[in-house]
Every structure is written in structure tokens, then in C-alpha cells.
Amino acid sequence: MIKAILIGLLGFAFWYAVYKQLEPFSYFFTYSLVGLEKGSHIGDAIQFFIYDTPKVMMLLTLIVFVIGMIRSFFTQERTRKYLAGKRETAGNVMAALLGIVTPFCSCSAVPLFIGFVQAGVPLGVTFSFLIAAPMVNEIAVVLLYGLLGWKVAAIYLVTGLLIAIISGWVIGRFKLEHWIEDWVQALRAGEAVVVDEKLSWADRIGRGKEAVRDIVGKVWIYVIAGIGVGAAIHGYVPETFMASIMGKDAWWSVPAAVLVGIPMYSNAAGIVPVVEALLGKGAALGTVLAFMMSVIALSLPEMVILRKVLKPKLIAVFIGVVGCGILFTGFLFNMII
Numbered sequence: 001m002i003k004a005i006l007i008g009l010l011g012f013a014f015w016y017a018v019y020k021q022l023e024p025f026s027y028f029f030t031y032s033l034v035g036l037e038k039g040s041h042i043g044d045a046i047q048f049f050i051y052d053t054p055k056v057m058m059l060l061t062l063i064v065f066v067i068g069m070i071r072s073f074f075t076q077e078r079t080r081k082y083l084a085g086k087r088e089t090a091g092n093v094m095a096a097l098l099g100i101v102t103p104f105c106s107c108s109a110v111p112l113f114i115g116f117v118q119a120g121v122p123l124g125v126t127f128s129f130l131i132a133a134p135m136v137n138e139i140a141v142v143l144l145y146g147l148l149g150w151k152v153a154a155i156y157l158v159t160g161l162l163i164a165i166i167s168g169w170v171i172g173r174f175k176l177e178h179w180i181e182d183w184v185q186a187l188r189a190g191e192a193v194v195v196d197e198k199l200s201w202a203d204r205i206g207r208g209k210e211a212v213r214d215i216v217g218k219v220w221i222y223v224i225a226g227i228g229v230g231a232a233i234h235g236y237v238p239e240t241f242m243a244s245i246m247g248k249d250a251w252w253s254v255p256a257a258v259l260v261g262i263p264m265y266s267n268a269a270g271i272v273p274v275v276e277a278l279l280g281k282g283a284a285l286g287t288v289l290a291f292m293m294s295v296i297a298l299s300l301p302e303m304v305i306l307r308k309v310l311k312p313k314l315i316a317v318f319i320g321v322v323g324c325g326i327l328f329t330g331f332l333f334n335m336i337i
Helices: 002-020 022-033 041-069 078-081 090-101 106-118 123-135 137-149 150-174 201-236 239-246 253-261 270-282 285-297 298-304 313-334
Strands: none
Touching: 002 022, 002 041, 002 201, 022 313, 041 137, 041 201, 041 270, 078 090, 078 123, 090 123, 090 150, 106 123, 123 150, 123 285, 137 150, 137 270, 150 285, 150 313, 201 270, 239 253, 253 285, 253 313, 270 285, 285 313, 298 313
């Protein structure tokens, strides 16, 4: 155990030493080695790409490894056990908090929803979990902290949790269980089986490595694409143009950002570099947050998947309630910041 800790500390020290050299290397590569002119569009774009690509990938790898170990304590089965029988309000809060650390992706939305129904978890509590899990993504929190500072990361975390808690509570008040597909409702009488795994620390480290192989292996292409878009925005989009369409003075920018974000398919790791570039070009924080949240929490692919277990009316209510929460967040932060 002590040997593993020492190896881990040495590994982190090496990681940090490399991480601190990324920015000076990006300037050396772009302006000295390649010889591009400082302040040029192509130079700014390439410097952004050369700096952000290894930076985001290194942050992503470290985060996913640590979260993979943490998630070994919070299996989906154990999560259902914690939430089963919980009263609403307290259940909404607990569900949103658990949504941050439990394994979730769009493809697991249907089995998770079925398991919650089977375990007797109230519908509103279930939605608090389903909203928080993708929206309040721990990867996004740490990437935002690393790229934009703790204030932006904290705003994203707190507002995302509030939207998940309040939206789930509101949906629970509507008593819309009859808008769940009939075949799913028939499972409500069943009882979810909880399997407790006995894992050693070696097993948990192995889970962290598996998470890196699985998650980073799947999302790296989206990360590169997101950084590429961010680099293009950083190098070629004038600040006055971005401020005019995504600034505080454009009242329509928040709903437009939400409408643009919904049909997009990306993940937190891929969208954060775009957020960084937009903010750097003068876009308003509230508008950018609304765009990011709509991409992550209201993506069209997830709605298509949820259609297997939810009737269209309930999906419409879900989109409407969460969309209103995102719009409110966007307008609020555009006013106060």
C-alpha cells in the first residue's frame, strides 16, 4: 500500500511538471519553431490548439482516473438502494448529489430509469438524478476549474445542482407517473436487487485505469473536435462580433444559445474548450453557461433514448422544466456578472 502511494505521488509530480510546461512550449512551438507571427489569426489559433490539446487531455486523464476510483464506492445498484423510499425534497437533493459521482451516460438512461422505477424511487427524485448526472459532470467541473478558474466552476456546479433539484421537485408535483410507458409501470411492483461488491484498493485502482481506457478512449475525438472549434473561434472570430451575438446586451442570445445547443451532440470534455474560447472572445457568462447546459442536459440523442420509457408528453414536460431552469440561469448571470 505504501509503495503504491509513493508511486502515485511520484507519478503526480511528473504529471504536474509536464503540465506547467505546456503553455511556454505552445508559444515556443508556434512562434519560434514554426515561425508564425504573434497576434496573427493563424498563430493565435495554432497556439490555442497546441496548448489546450495536451492540457485538456492531461486533465481529463487524471480526473477520469480519480473519479473511476471514487465511483467504485457508488455502484448504480447501491444508488437505487439509497434513493428507494426517500421522501421527495430530501430525495431530490440526495439524487442530484449522487448524480455527480455515479456512472452515467446517455446510453445508460433507460436501464437506470427502469431500475429506479422498479426500486420504487419517486418520479421527481428519479428526474433529479437523470438531470444532475449528465449536467453536473465532474469532468466539466474540474476542466472548468483548470481552464477558467474556481469561480466559473463553482457557478456551474451550484446552478446545475439547483436546476436538477428544483426541476425534479416540480416534475414530482405534477404527478405524471401515468406518462411513463405502460411496460415500465408494470415493473414498479418489482424489487431491485442490490449487489454489494467487496473491492480492495488494488481493485479500485484497476477501476480507475478501466475508466481511463473506456472514457478517454471514447471521448478523445470529441475533445479534439471541441478544441479545434475553440481554436478557430479564438483565432478568427472578432471579439466585437461575439459580443454582439452572445453578449449581455443581446437579450435573445440566451434562448438562442439553448435552441442551438439542444440538437448538438457532445460531452462535457468536448464542449468546455468551446466555452473557454467563447468567454475569451467576450461572450457573456450566462449565455455560455446556458449553451453548455443545453448541450449536456437536453441533447437530442438522450431525448430519443428516453423515448423508450417515457411518453412524448412527459419528455415535453422534462424539456420544458429543465429548459426554463437553464434560461433563468442564463438571464440571471448575465444580469449580475
